Amino acid sequence: MAILALAAAAAALTLxxxxxxxxxxxxxxxxxxxxxxxxxxxxxxPIENVxxxxxxxxxxxxxxxxxxFYGTEDGRYLFAGDLYQLGDDELVNLAEAGRAELRHELLAxxxxxxxxxxxxxxxxxxAINVFTxxxxxxxxxxxxxxxxxxxxxxxxxxxxxxxxxxGSESYRKIVSAWCAKDPNSAxxxxxxxxxxxxxxxxxxxxxQLDLGRQMGVSGTPAIVLxxxxxxxxxxPAERLAEIVGL
Numbered sequence: 001m002a003i004l005a006l007a008a009a010a011a012a013l014t015l016x017x018x019x020x021x022x023x024x025x026x027x028x029x030x031x032x033x034x035x036x037x038x039x040x041x042x043x044x045x046p047i048e049n050v051x052x053x054x055x056x057x058x059x060x061x062x063x064x065x066x067x068x069f070y071g072t073e074d075g076r077y078l079f080a081g082d083l084y085q086l087g088d089d090e091l092v093n094l095a096e097a098g099r100a101e102l103r104h105e106l107l108a109x110x111x112x113x114x115x116x117x118x119x120x121x122x123x124x125x126x127a128i129n130v131f132t133x134x135x136x137x138x139x140x141x142x143x144x145x146x147x148x149x150x151x152x153x154x155x156x157x158x159x160x161x162x163x164x165x166x167g168s169e170s171y172r173k174i175v176s177a178w179c180a181k182d183p184n185s186a187x188x189x190x191x192x193x194x195x196x197x198x199x200x201x202x203x204x205x206x207x208q209l210d211l212g213r214q215m216g217v218s219g220t221p222a223i224v225l226x227x228x229x230x231x232x233x234x235x236p237a238e239r240l241a242e243i244v245g246l
Contacts, residue, residue, distance in 0.1 A: 030073035031059050037075035053083060054094065064214060068095045103215045104228030110211070114204040116158040116183045118146050125153030126244040131161035131212045131222040134177065134190040135170045138234040139221045143191040148237040152246055158187065160205040161212045161220050171205065178203045
């Protein structure tokens with residue numbers, strides 16, 4: 001789907017930096033009309049991207065956090081929900097495909113050094129990214145699967161997502177893990193409900209919490225595959241291996 005340039009046609013609106021140029025002036029004008037009418041009613045709506053949908057005259061408005069609205073080119077109608085395409089053998093969730101692409105792009109910008117990574121002893125055959133909270137019961141249960149995942153050749157890359165927010169007890173604990181001399185050991189102890197020494201340092205915890213929100217994470221554990229597909233909740237190692245194709 002082509003990304004449409006709205007800045008010129010929607011004067012006085014603060015529009016996403018992600019919008020790129022499109023050579024279809026009529027389409028850009030129609031999309032600008034839709035955004036203009038919506039901004040007039042909801043000035044603070046966080047529109048990050050506008051794309052043409054596969055349906056003529058319908059545009060997708062992507063908001064911060066991954067929510068997608070669809071609107072008509074005349075700016076009169078707006079509806080929420082996922083758009084599905086009926087394929088020959090399956091229903092294809094086009095909205096989720098767009099969200100997965102965004103997650104993939106956002107994850108690509110996270111340095112490996114800012115994650116707590118549990119790597120296989122041998123070759124890495126696949127990798128999963130996990131937004132985690134050390135006080136989350138299902139996160140603790142998933143962590144018990146990490147040795148088995150590593151044995152299967154699956155690398156586990158943890159990102160911090162303290163659900164109670166910045167400044168909470170969960171936040172303090174997970175910061176201490178990220179700042180520990182041995183972050184892997186510290187995180188494992190916390191997941192086993194053991195205490196670790198308080199520690200502080202420059203850390204990415206708050207940034208990763210915000211990143212998770214941008215990706216649409218609403219609970220933990222949230223597993224994000226390398227292609228951006230998100231799997232909410234706990235899954236046993238065998239099921240995860242099947243999903244990643246091992």
